[in-house]
Amino acid sequence: MKKLKTTLAALMIMSSSTIFADGHQLKVGMITTLSGGGSGLGIDVRDGFMLAVKGNQNISVIIKDDQRKPDIAVQLADKMIQSDKVDVLTGIIWSNLAMAVVPAAVNQGKFYLSPNAGPSKLAGKGCHKNYFNVAWQNDNLHEAAGGYANSAGFKNTFILAPNYPAGKDALTGYKRFFKGKLAGEIYTKLGQKDYAAEIAQIRASGADSVFFFLPGGMGIGFMKQFSQSGINVPVVGPAFSFDQGILKAVGDAALGVKNTSQWSKDIDNPANKKFVSDFQSEYGRLPSLYASQGYDTGKLLISAMINAKVDDKDKFRDELRKANFASTRGKFSFDKNHHPIQDIYVREVIKEGKTLTNKIVSVGLKDHSNVYVSECKM
Amino acid sequence: MTSILFIEQLLNGIQFGTMLFLMSAGLTLIFGVMGLINLAHGSFYMIGAFCAALVAGITGSFWLALGASLCGAAIAGVLIEILIIRRLYRRDHLDQVLATFALILLLSEGVRWYFGAFPLYLSIPDSLNGTVPIFSEIIYSKYRLFIILMGFLIAVGLYLLITKTRLGIRIRAGQNDREMISALGVDISKLYTVVFALGAALAGLSGAMIGAIQSVEVGMGEPILILAFVVIVIGGIGSIKGAFVGSILVGVTDTLGRVFLPDLLKIFMQPAEATAIGSSIGSMLIYILMALILITKPSGLFGKS
Numbered sequence: 001m002k003k004l005k006t007t008l009a010a011l012m013i014m015s016s017s018t019i020f021a022d023g024h025q026l027k028v029g030m031i032t033t034l035s036g037g038g039s040g041l042g043i044d045v046r047d048g049f050m051l052a053v054k055g056n057q058n059i060s061v062i063i064k065d066d067q068r069k070p071d072i073a074v075q076l077a078d079k080m081i082q083s084d085k086v087d088v089l090t091g092i093i094w095s096n097l098a099m100a101v102v103p104a105a106v107n108q109g110k111f112y113l114s115p116n117a118g119p120s121k122l123a124g125k126g127c128h129k130n131y132f133n134v135a136w137q138n139d140n141l142h143e144a145a146g147g148y149a150n151s152a153g154f155k156n157t158f159i160l161a162p163n164y165p166a167g168k169d170a171l172t173g174y175k176r177f178f179k180g181k182l183a184g185e186i187y188t189k190l191g192q193k194d195y196a197a198e199i200a201q202i203r204a205s206g207a208d209s210v211f212f213f214l215p216g217g218m219g220i221g222f223m224k225q226f227s228q229s230g231i232n233v234p235v236v237g238p239a240f241s242f243d244q245g246i247l248k249a250v251g252d253a254a255l256g257v258k259n260t261s262q263w264s265k266d267i268d269n270p271a272n273k274k275f276v277s278d279f280q281s282e283y284g285r286l287p288s289l290y291a292s293q294g295y296d297t298g299k300l301l302i303s304a305m306i307n308a309k310v311d312d313k314d315k316f317r318d319e320l321r322k323a324n325f326a327s328t329r330g331k332f333s334f335d336k337n338h339h340p341i342q343d344i345y346v347r348e349v350i351k352e353g354k355t356l357t358n359k360i361v362s363v364g365l366k367d368h369s370n371v372y373v374s375e376c377k378m
Numbered sequence: 379m380t381s382i383l384f385i386e387q388l389l390n391g392i393q394f395g396t397m398l399f400l401m402s403a404g405l406t407l408i409f410g411v412m413g414l415i416n417l418a419h420g421s422f423y424m425i426g427a428f429c430a431a432l433v434a435g436i437t438g439s440f441w442l443a444l445g446a447s448l449c450g451a452a453i454a455g456v457l458i459e460i461l462i463i464r465r466l467y468r469r470d471h472l473d474q475v476l477a478t479f480a481l482i483l484l485l486s487e488g489v490r491w492y493f494g495a496f497p498l499y500l501s502i503p504d505s506l507n508g509t510v511p512i513f514s515e516i517i518y519s520k521y522r523l524f525i526i527l528m529g530f531l532i533a534v535g536l537y538l539l540i541t542k543t544r545l546g547i548r549i550r551a552g553q554n555d556r557e558m559i560s561a562l563g564v565d566i567s568k569l570y571t572v573v574f575a576l577g578a579a580l581a582g583l584s585g586a587m588i589g590a591i592q593s594v595e596v597g598m599g600e601p602i603l604i605l606a607f608v609v610i611v612i613g614g615i616g617s618i619k620g621a622f623v624g625s626i627l628v629g630v631t632d633t634l635g636r637v638f639l640p641d642l643l644k645i646f647m648q649p650a651e652a653t654a655i656g657s658s659i660g661s662m663l664i665y666i667l668m669a670l671i672l673i674t675k676p677s678g679l680f681g682k683s
Contacts, residue, residue, distance in 0.1 A: 035487060036597045039495040163657050187657040189636075191601055193592040196390035196522065197637045204383045220497055220593035228502065228519055228591070230509045249497035249593055 026059050026310045028301070029080035031073050031101065032091035034065035038216050040245040041093045041290050042066075045115045047283055048291035049090070051275075052298025054282075058305060062086065068093075070100040077101045081108055087310040088113060090297055093290075095119040095138060095166045106130040109313065111320070115297040116290060118339065120169055124375035127337045130313075132320055134300055135293040136262055137339045137370035138166055139173030141238035144260040144344035144364035145211055146177030149236060152258075155180040158207035160198060162214065163187035170213035170238070176371070183207035188214070193221040199229045209233050215240040220249050227253035234258070239358070242349055244288040247356040254349045254356060262340070263292040263329050264347050264360045271299075271326035286357065292328045299325040335369045337376035344368050382516055387637050388630065393522045395629025396529025400584035401602055402609040402621040403536060404577025410616025411552045411573050412467055415474045418458070418481035419581055419606065420599025426451040426582020427589030427598060428489055431498040440503035444586055451582020455575040463574060464567065482600070490596045497595040500586070525587055532580070533622050540618060549573060553616055608664055612671050614681025623679060628664050635663035 030049065033042035046063060053059045062084055066073040073092065080086045088111045092098045098117035105112050106128040114122075114133040122128075123137045149157055159174055159182060161167035167187060175182075183205040186198055202210060210233060214222050219241025226235065239261030247254055265276050265286065275295050279287040287295075303325035308315040323333050333341050344365045347358040405419050429450030434443035462481065466474045506521040540546040548569055551559040560566040585599065592598075609628050613620025640656030647655070671679065 034495075035490065039490070039596070040497070043495050163654075163661075185653055186640075187653060189657070189661045193598075193601075194394060194588075196393065196519070197387055197633050200383060200386045200390065201637060217497055217593040217595050217598070220595075221591065224501065225519075225591050228507055228509075228521065230517070245496045249499050249595075251499050251501055253501075 026088065026301075026305060027084065027086045028053075028059060028061045029077070029084060029086035029089045030061055030063045030091035031066050031076045031080070031089065031097075032063070033068045033093050034063075035067055038068050038093065041116070041216070042091070044245060044288045044290035045091060045093065045294035045297075048279070048287065048294025048296075049115065049298045050294075051279055051282055051291075052295045053302065056302060059301070063091075066092070066097060068097070070097050073097045073101050074104075077105055081105060081110060087111065088301065090115055090301075092117055095169075096164070098122065099165075102131055103128070111310075111316070113297050113301065113320075115293045117166075119165060120372055123337050123339050123370055124372035125377075127372075127376035127378055129317060129338075129378055132300075132334065132338045133340065134297045135340070136342075136344075137372065138169040139176070140344060140365075140368060140370060141240075141260045141262070142170045142173030142211075142213060143177045144346070144368070145236050145238060146174040148258060148260060148346050148362075148364050149174075149178050149180065149209060149211065152209075152234070152236075154178075154209040154234070156183045156206070156208045157181075157211050158183040158185075158202045158205055158209070159211045160186040160188055160214075161212065162190040162192070162218065164190045166215075167213060174211050174213075178211075188218075192218060195222045195225050198222075199226055199231065202226075203229065203231050207233060210235045212237050213240070216246070220246060223250045223253045223257075236260070239263075239289050239347065242347070242358060243290065244286045244357065245290075247349065247358075251356075252351075255351065257349045258361070259347050259349070259358070260344055260364050261289050261347055261358070262342050262344050263289045264345055264358050266359050267328065267330060267345075269326075269328075269330045272328040272330070275328045286355070296325070296327050296329070296332070299327070331367070335373050336378065337370070337373050338378075339370050339373075341367055341369045385516055386518060387633055389518055389522070389526070391630035391633035392626060393526050393529075393629070394633055395626035396526050396533075397584050397588055398602070398605055398609055398629055399529055399533060399622050399625035400580045400587075401606040402613070402625055403532075403618055404580045405603075405606050406610040406613070406616055406618065406621045407549070407573055408577045409610065411549055412570050413556075414463065414466060415471050415478065416463075416577075417475060417478040417603065418485065419577065420603030421482055421485040422451045422455060422578040422581035423585035423599035423602055424489060424596065425454050425485070426579075426585035427500065427594045428493060428498065429582065430586035430589060431500040431594045434500055435498075440501075440506075440590070443500070444583065447582045447586030448579045451585070452575045452579035454582075455578025456571055458578075459571050459574040464570070467570070486596050493596075495596065497593045500590050500594050502590045521591060528587065532583075536618055545569075545572070605664070608668050610678075612668050612678055614675075614678030616682070617678070617680040620678055620680035627667070631667050632660075632664050636660035639663070 033039050064076045089105050090113045093116045095117040102112050111130050116135050118133045118137040161170045236258050239259045242259040304319035308319045310316050335341050343363050345360045346362045346364045348361045350359050408414055408416050426447035430443035430447040433446035502521045506524050509517045510520045511517050609624040613624030639660045640653045643652035643656045
C-alpha cells in the first residue's frame with residue numbers, strides 16, 4: 001500500500017513537471033490596494049483575476065499591497081521586475097499610482113494590463129505598445145453619463161468631482177457629451193466626506209439635475225446627505241459610487257439612481273453568467289464592476305498564452321491585441337491605443353429581495369472608444 | 379438669497395466645528411494631563427463608528443448604537459491604556475509617536491480583518507431625517523442641528539466636569555503638577571485611565587454620529603485626526619476652552635473658505651480658473667489660519683506660554 005502511494009506521488013510529480021516543461025510558464029506581478037481606505041476595490045480586482053486564472057498551472061501570480069501609495073507601488077514594481085522577474089504586471093487601481101509605475105515598467109519590456117486605472121496621458125501621447133487597458137479610459141463612463149443626461153432631458157446640471165487628475169477627467173468627459181447648461185461646477189477636496197456646503201450650493205443654484213464623480217467612501221457620504229437634504233432632483237454618476245461593494249453602505253438612499261457602467265451583473269451572455277455564479281460560489285458575495293475587470297484581465301492573459309509564449313514579445317503582443325476571449329461584457333475589442341471599444345450601459349439601482357443591486361435600463365454609448373486615439377503614435 | 383446661503387453655510391461650519399471639538403477635546407485632555415501624543419485617537423473614532431454600525435445592524439436602534447459607540451470606545455480605551463499606553467508616559471515623545479502609530483496600523487488591520495474591507499451601513503433615525511425650517515426661509519437638516527446641539531451639550535458638560543467636580547480638580551491638578559498630586563495621595567494611574575477612557579469615548583461618539591451621515595470604513599479616523607491636531611495647536615495644547623474655540627474657528631473657516639473663495643475670485647478671474655484656484659486655496663485655508671495664529675501667539679489662543 002505504502003509502495004503504491006509513493007509510486008503515485010512520484011507519478012504526480014513527474015506529470016506536473018512535464019506540464020512545467022511543455023506549458024508556457026508565465027509570471028504575473030499584481031500590485032493593488034489591499035489595506036486601508038479603498039481596499040475594497042483592490043480586493044475585488046484581485047479576487048476577479050484569481051478566479052479567472054484558477055486552476056491554470058501555467059500562470060503563477062505574486063500579489064502585493066500598494067497601500068494606495070505611489071512610492072510603495074514603485075518599490076514593489078522594481079522588486080517584481082528585478083528580483084522576481086515577472087513577465088506581466090497588473091492590478092493598479094488608482095490613476096496616480098498607474099502614472100508612477102506603468103511608464104517605467106513598459107519601457108523595461110514588461111507587459112502591463114490595467115484592470116482599472118485609465119488616465120488620459122497613457123491613452124494619448126504617453127501610450128505604449130506594451131500597455132493594455134482592459135477596463136476603460138478614465139473619461140468613458142462620464143461621457144456616457146453626459147449622453148444620458150441629454151436623453152433624459154436635463155438642461156441645467158450641477159456637476160462636482162474631487163480636485164485631482166481623475167476628477168478633472170471626469171468633469172471634462174461629462175461636459176464633452178452634455179449639451180445643456182451648467183448650474184454650477186465644484187471641485188471638492190480629495191477624500192472629503194462631508195458635503196453639507198456643496199449640497200447647500202446645489203439647493204441655491206436651482207439645478208434640475210446633479211452629476212457627481214466621487215469614488216469610494218466619498219460617494220457614500222454624498223448620497224446619504226443628499227437624500228436627507230430634501231432636494232428633489234435626479235442624480236447621475238458613474239458606476240464607481242454605486243458598485244456592489246458600496247451599495248450596502250449607501251442603503252436605500254441610492255434606490256432609483258441612474259449610473260453608467262461598462263459592466264453589469266445582468267448583461268446577458270454565457271461568460272458573464274458563469275462569472276457571476278462562479279464568483280458568488282467562490283467568495284460568497286456578488287461581484288462588482290472591479291471584479292469583472294480583474295476577471296476579464298485574467299481571461300485576456302490566458303487567451304494570449306494559447307498561441308504565443310511570453311518570451312516572444314511581438315507575437316504575444318499581437319495575441320493580446322486580438323482580445324480573443326469571451327468577455328463578461330460581451331463585445332470587446334481594443335482600439336489602436338490599446339484601450340477598449342465597448343458598450344457603456346445606463347444602469348438603475350434596484351432592490352432584489354433585500355439586496356441592493358443594479359439593472360441595465362439602456363445602452364448609453366454603443367461601441368464607444370476614446371478621444372485620445374488620434375494623439376497616440378504607436 | 380446669498381444671505382440665506384451664508385447662514386446655512388455658517389451653520390454647516392459650526393456643525394463641522396462641534397464634531398471636531400468632540401475629537402480634539404479628548405486629544406487635548408490626554409496631552410495636557412498625561413503629556414502623551416496619541417496618534418491612535420482617530421482609531422477610537424473608527425472603533426466607535428464600527429460598534430455603532432454593529433449594534434444598529436442587530437437591534438435596528440440608532441440610540442442604542444450611539445450608546446454602544448460610547449461604551450465600545452471607552453472599553454477599548456481602558457484596555458489599550460492599561461496594556462500599552464501606560465508604559466509610554468515616561469518615554470519621550472518620539473517613542474509615543476512610534477508606538478501610537480503602530481497602534482493605528484494594528485487597530486485598522488484588526489477591524490478590517492474582522493469586519494472586512496467594505497464600508498458598513500449606518501444611517502440616521504427616521505425621527506431626525508429631513509429638514510426643519512429655521513426663521514421661515516432657511517431650511518436646515520434636522521440631524522445636523524442635532525449634532526450641533528449634542529456638541530454644545532457635551533461642551534457644557536465637560537466645562538462643568540472640569541470646574542465643578544472632584545475629578546475635574548484632579549485633572550487640573552494633574553495638568554499643573556503630576557508629582558505633587560501623586561504625593562498628595564491621588565491614585566494617578568487610575569486618573570490617567572479615566573481621562574484616557576473619557577477621551578476615547580468622546581472620539582467614539584463623534585465617529586458614530588458622523589459615520590451615520592458619511593461612511594463607516596477602515597481608516598476613517600485619520601483625516602479627522604490631522605484636523606484635530608490643527609485644532610489643539612490653534613487652541614493651545616491642554617486647554618478645553620481652546621479646543622472649543624479652535625474647533626469652531628477651523629470648522630467655520632474651512633466651510634466658508636471652500637464655498638465663498640471661488641465666488642470671490644470670480645470677480646477678477648476667469649470662472650474656470652477661479653474654481654480651480656479657489657478650491658485649492660480653500661483647502662489650504664485652515665493651515666494658513668494656523669500659521670497666522672502661531673506667528674502672533676506661539677502657544678496657541680489659550681495655551682500657557
